[in-house]
Amino acid sequence: MAEKLHIINHIRKLRFFADEMTQLELAEKAGVSRQTIVALEAGKYSPSLELAFKIANVFAVPIGEVFECQPKNSEVIK
Template sequence: MPTESLTNEVRLLRFLAQDMTQAELGRRVGLTRQTIAAIEQGRYSPSLEVAFRIADVFGKRLDEVFHWNPGGREDVERDAG
């Protein structure tokens, strides 16, 4: 049975932001380093407010940082574009 999946680009964006640490990102959005690690690994889904805060730190839109895959399927339209 397919499962829903929320993936993200947080780790990549931290790397591109001069190797920002998980602790630094956490400080900027009001979370612990451990929570940032869990978000990156897909073990924890942030609230919508926190997701917007994370995107804002990197100057990105929400959909550039977080990707929702209903039913665990790949987003065919995004891949085709």
């Protein structure tokens, strides 16, 4: 059985560097609710592939700069 992956995101950091974009502004640009952005940033929700690309497009960065994944059992390096 394949090991489940842990999705890590850098949305909050990207918002900060995008003129301190608010969660609501990002949500509107990505076409989702603010609550969805809150859940993503908190790691409580993994985005669909479509949403992941939409968020990356908002920041004009490759998807790998927004999201990365690690096996659940690996140690997170900050």
